Amino acid sequence: MLPEKITREMFDKLVALAALELDEEESEYLRTELNHQLAAVKELSEIPIDEDIEPSLHGINCQGNPPRPDEWKPFPDPDAILALAPESRERYFVVPDIAQPGQEGQ
Amino acid sequence: MNTTSLSALEIVLRVRAGELSAMQVLEEHLAQIAAVDGIPGQLDLPALPPREEQKVHAFIQVTTDLARQQAEQIEAKVARGEDPGPLAGVPVSIKDIFCVQGTTTTAGSRILYNFRPPYTATTVARLEQAGALILGKTNLDEFTYGSSSESSAFQPHPNNPWNTQHVTGGSSGGSAAAVAAYETPLSLGTDTGGSIRQPAAFCGVVGLKPTYGRTSRYGLIAFGSSLDCPGPLARNVSDAALMLQVLAGADPKDSTSSIQPVPDYLAALAEGVRGLRIGISPDYDHIAYPDTETGEMGIQAIQPEMNQAVREVAQVLASLGAEIIENVPMPNARHGIPTYFVISRVEAASNLHRFDGVKYGYRTQKPVQDLTELYRVTRAEGFGLQPKLRILMGMYVSAAAHAAHYYQKALRVRSLIRADFERAFDPTGPYRLDALLTPTTPTTAFRRKEVLRDTVLMQYSDQMTVGANHAGIPAISIPAGLDPQGLPIGVQFFGNDFREDIILRVAYAYEQATELAPWRQEIPQALRAAEVK
Numbered sequence: 206m207l208p209e210k211i212t213r214e215m216f217d218k219l220v221a222l223a224a225l226e227l228d229e230e231e232s233e234y235l236r237t238e239l240n241h242q243l244a245a246v247k248e249l250s251e252i253p254i255d256e257d258i259e260p261s262l263h264g265i266n267c268q269g270n271p272p273r274p275d276e277w278k279p280f281p282d283p284d285a286i287l288a289l290a291p292e293s294r295e296r297y298f299v300v301p302d303i304a305q306p307g308q309e310g311q
Numbered sequence: 312m313n314t315t316s317l318s319a320l321e322i323v324l325r326v327r328a329g330e331l332s333a334m335q336v337l338e339e340h341l342a343q344i345a346a347v348d349g350i351p352g353q354l355d356l357p358a359l360p361p362r363e364e365q366k367v368h369a370f371i372q373v374t375t376d377l378a379r380q381q382a383e384q385i386e387a388k389v390a391r392g393e394d395p396g397p398l399a400g401v402p403v404s405i406k407d408i409f410c411v412q413g414t415t416t417t418a419g420s421r422i423l424y425n426f427r428p429p430y431t432a433t434t435v436a437r438l439e440q441a442g443a444l445i446l447g448k449t450n451l452d453e454f455t456y457g458s459s460s461e462s463s464a465f466q467p468h469p470n471n472p473w474n475t476q477h478v479t480g481g482s483s484g485g486s487a488a489a490v491a492a493y494e495t496p497l498s499l500g501t502d503t504g505g506s507i508r509q510p511a512a513f514c515g516v517v518g519l520k521p522t523y524g525r526t527s528r529y530g531l532i533a534f535g536s537s538l539d540c541p542g543p544l545a546r547n548v549s550d551a552a553l554m555l556q557v558l559a560g561a562d563p564k565d566s567t568s569s570i571q572p573v574p575d576y577l578a579a580l581a582e583g584v585r586g587l588r589i590g591i592s593p594d595y596d597h598i599a600y601p602d603t604e605t606g607e608m609g610i611q612a613i614q615p616e617m618n619q620a621v622r623e624v625a626q627v628l629a630s631l632g633a634e635i636i637e638n639v640p641m642p643n644a645r646h647g648i649p650t651y652f653v654i655s656r657v658e659a660a661s662n663l664h665r666f667d668g669v670k671y672g673y674r675t676q677k678p679v680q681d682l683t684e685l686y687r688v689t690r691a692e693g694f695g696l697q698p699k700l701r702i703l704m705g706m707y708v709s710a711a712a713h714a715a716h717y718y719q720k721a722l723r724v725r726s727l728i729r730a731d732f733e734r735a736f737d738p739t740g741p742y743r744l745d746a747l748l749t750p751t752t753p754t755t756a757f758r759r760k761e762v763l764r765d766t767v768l769m770q771y772s773d774q775m776t777v778g779a780n781h782a783g784i785p786a787i788s789i790p791a792g793l794d795p796q797g798l799p800i801g802v803q804f805f806g807n808d809f810r811e812d813i814i815l816r817v818a819y820a821y822e823q824a825t826e827l828a829p830w831r832q833e834i835p836q837a838l839r840a841a842e843v844k
Contacts, residue, residue, distance in 0.1 A: 211707070223660075223702045224667075224683070226691035235700050238766045242704055245767050246649040247606030249720050252727075260722030263537050263567070264729050264783025265523055265808050270566050285429035291674035298669055304681040 210240050313339045319401045319496040319550040323442075326385065326400030333385035333400030337378050337444050340402045344373060344446070344494045346841045347472075352450045352465030352485075354424055359467065365475050365840045368467045369489035371407050373447035374414055378402070381444045388442075396442030398557055403438050404489045404498040406482075407448035408455055409541070410530040411435050414445075418532045419453045419463035422666050422673045422693030432530025433562045434499060434541045441557040446495050449485030455506055455534045456659070456697035458772040460484025461763050464695050470759070471514060472835035473798055477756040480510030480772070486544045487514035492837050497554050498544040503534045504651050505751075505776025507542050508788035512751035512801020515790045515835070517551045517818070518544045520776075522809045523783035524569035526555075527562035535658040538780040548789065548819040552576035555811060571809050579812040580819040585632030587745040587817060589804075590639035590735055591625060595749035598774045599645035603767050608645070617750035620791040620800045625748060627824050628817065639735050639742050643727040647777040648770055650728065653708045653721035654781075660705025663698055666690065700766060729782040736807040745810075746817050749775055751788040751801035775803065785811045789818045793830045 211219070216236045220227055227235065280286065284296075292299040314322060314336045325331035349366025350359070351373065388395040410416050410428035417423045431439070439445065450469050452462045460481035461468045469485045471477040472492040479488045483500030487510035490498050500507040502520035511518025519542045526541040533539060543554035556576050562568040596618050600611045625635045668674035668689030675688040694702075708717035735744045752775060762769050779786035784805055791802040806814035825831065 216703075219703050219707060223699075223706055224664075224686040224690055225694075225699055225702065226687045227699070231696065231699070234764075235696065235703060238700055239703055239707070241603035241767050242652055242700075242770075243707075244603050244606035245601040245770075246652045246708070246717065246721075248601065248608050249646070249649050249653065249724060250716060252646060252720075252724055254720075254723055254727065258723050258726050260719060261725040261729055261781075262722065263523060264725070264781050270561055270563060270568060270570060272566070273563060280429075282429060286670075289426065289429070289671035291668060291672075300669055300682050301679055301685050302681045304683055 211236060211243065315339055315343045315493045317496070318547055319398070319545065320553055322401050322496065323397065323399055323553070326389065327395060329389050331400070333382040333444065334379070336400050337382045337402060340446060340495060341373070341375060344370065347492050347837050348494060350467070352463060352467065354421060354464060356466040363467065365837065367470055367472050367475070367488050367492045367494070367837050369449050369469050369485040369492065369494060370404070370447045371417060371419070371450050371465050371485070372415060374445055377413055378444045378446055381439065385442050396440065397553070398438060399442035401443050401497060402446045402495045403443040404446045404449045404486060404495045405435055406451055406486050406498065406500045408451060408501055408532050409435050409499060410532070411445065411448070414448055416448070416532070417465060419451045419465055420693065420695065420698065421464045422690070424673055426672050428530070430530060433527035433564060434558050435530065437557050438499065449489055449498060451485055452482035453695045453697050454532070454663070455482035455501060455503060456701055457481045458505070458509055458769050459762060460510070461759065462695060462697045470837070471756045472837040473515060473756070474796070474836055477758055477798060478513065480513035480756060482506040483518070483544065484510045487511050487516055487518065490514070490516045490544050490546055491835055496546060496550060500542060500544050501531060502540045502542055502780065503538045504655060504780050505773035507544060508751050508776045508786060508801070508803060509772060511544055511788045513756035513799065515799030516544055516546055517548055517787065517789050518542070519551050519555060519787040519811065520779055520785060521555065521559065521811055522569070522785045524567050525785070525809065525811065526558045527565040527568045529562055529564035533662040535655040536662065537658060538655060540780070548815055548822050549577065549580055551787070552580060552815045569809070574812050576812055576815055579816050582816055583631065584628055584817055584820045587633045587813070588636050588743055589625065589628055589633050589817065590636045590742055590744040590747040591621060592639045592641045592644070592747060592749065594641040594644045595775060598753050598771060600771055601767070613750060613753040614755060614794065616792070616794045616800055617753065620802050621748055621750055624791050624802050624821055627821055631820050631824060633817070636742055636744060639744065639747065641731045641735070643724070643731050644778055646724050647728060647781060648774050650721045650724045650781060651773070651777050652704070652770065653717050654725065656701050656705035657709040657718055658705070659701040660709070663702050666693065668693070725781045728778055732778070732782045732784055732805065745806070745813050747805040749803050749805070751775055751803040755794045755796070755798035755800060779805055784808055785814060787814045787818050789822060793833060797833070
């Protein structure tokens with residue numbers, strides 16, 4: 206059986222994996238709600254289900270568009286996309302240093 | 312009496328005939344917004360004067376200049392004798408989850424507070440090409456994550472025009488409120504678990520969630536990619552049909568959009584319900600609700616007026632010649648929310664990874680050491696509680712250690728939910744339904760702040776609607792009365808794949824038959840307040 210509750214330690218690990226940071230109040234509230242939501246989904250494990258029931262990725266059997274030819278269609282105004290960047294230089298996105306393995310904060 | 316009281320269909324007919332100017336229509340709707348809407352949603356809201364409590368606050372942004380340009384173009388086309396389009400001169404508001412070039416597109420989140428998309432969503436482009444006037448962007452739950460529209464980072468959140476102390480529902484709450492308050496005859500919303508139908512029910516308007524793939528998702532900021540569906544909100548059924556006609560159809564930019572031909576929805580309306588088989592299910596007259604400590608499911612009654620409304624609607628339809636089929640079993644309906652808690656969160660978490668403060672949107676102003684810290688601090692500051700919770704839940708239930716238990720199981724339960732509807736609609740099966748009639752919501756609009764912090768209870772507001780999203784089928788919510796508090800009651804019709812024409816027809820028949828009902832003559836409080844002023 207799975208653990209019934211997400212402990213503080215598990216929660217903090219999840220927060221780091223999600224590339225988030227939470228203050229104390231947010232952390233307590235969200236961990237409580239997460240545990241409540243997991244309690245609410247507990248019944249899923251108790252639903253009897255035949256072996257031959259396949260998973261549904263979509264509700265209806267998608268009869269979507271047939272695949273397009275693989276043709277390059279340039280966006281008319283790439284500078285409009287670059288202009289959205291919080292920081293850019295010479296048409297590159299600027300970011301802080303990328304941490305090397307072993308150097309990462311936590 | 313001015314053009315704000317006209318239906319979209321009446322506006323189009325008069326504008327196309329040259330009897331009514333698109334600019335007059337626009338200016339009268341802008342005046343209505345000025346009278347009832349109050350200040351628009353904004354970040355870091357200062358304290359508000361009390362009179363703002365009585366306002367609707369449907370909009371984050373009113374795009375006056377854009378709409379005036381569009382109105383001028385319609386007038387020029389009419390003057391030249393050109394076809395101005397099937398929505399000529401009709402104001403439309405857009406839920407602020409659709410990219411519209413020339414507008415800020417926030418998703419109700421700080422992380423996109425300054426995002427000005429360099430392209431326009433297909434559904435919005437179709438509205439523009441059809442001659443609609445884009446009035447502005449309406450408020451919503453942050454990233455559509457909620458059922459009350461209170462979680463927007465842009466405050467004040469929308470208020471229910473029928474009683475501004477109550478919520479609009481959500482997440483398309485600004486859209487529903489704007490339509491209910493006669494600020495616009497039409498609004499474009501999205502429905503992932505009920506986000507068109509639930510606020511439509513709470514605000515006393517019509518909301519239609521099309522079949523998955525009937526309307527393009529291109530340019531829609533994604534929540535649950537296998538569930539999301541753009542669709543219309545309107546004050547009556549024929550306006551919803553008119554708008555769906557413009558929205559529907561294949562889009563080369565969305566590989567999940569369907570190539571099924573689009574029927575003539577308006578023409579189908581008048582065909583009536585004689586001979587149609589309308590089902591009612593005992594599995595939709597209550598909800599199964601979990602104890603959040605133990606996970607034990609209990610049965611909870613819903614507001615009695617909801618079941619009463621379903622019975623009255625069934626009687627009206629029976630009197631028009633429909634056959635009412637009772638006791639249609641939908642045994643897996645009760646699993647809708649637990650299944651949704653898993654599938655929608657996994658998809659949401661996946662879709663939210665892209666927001667990182669690098670290519671667009673908000674970036675932290677704090678000094679950071681490295682890129683990883685930039686991501687963490689930007690996301691910590693940019694996302695509100697709901698996106699954070701959905702990322703955490705989605706990552707937990709799809710983690711390698713738990714995926715078989717939660718995510719894979721949920722996908723298989725989704726097949727069971729779908730199978731219930733297939734059996735109900737099967738033309739050779741025991742029920743052979745054309746539509747299934749249910750309440751849209753377990754209650755009428757709840758009070759503001761009453762549910763906001765309880766994320767499980769909030770999600771259960773979608774118990775009656777979410778089945779259509781799991782199954783991919785269409786469903787429509789229409790007004791069916793007012794409760795003793797004067798709050799709107801909605802009922803819902805589910806239909807078979809791509810049979811929007813049939814559920815629109817059934818809804819239209821009921822609407823026409825009850826045209827003179829006393830409750831239809833009532834006016835929302837926010838409008839009465841504006842008149843007194």
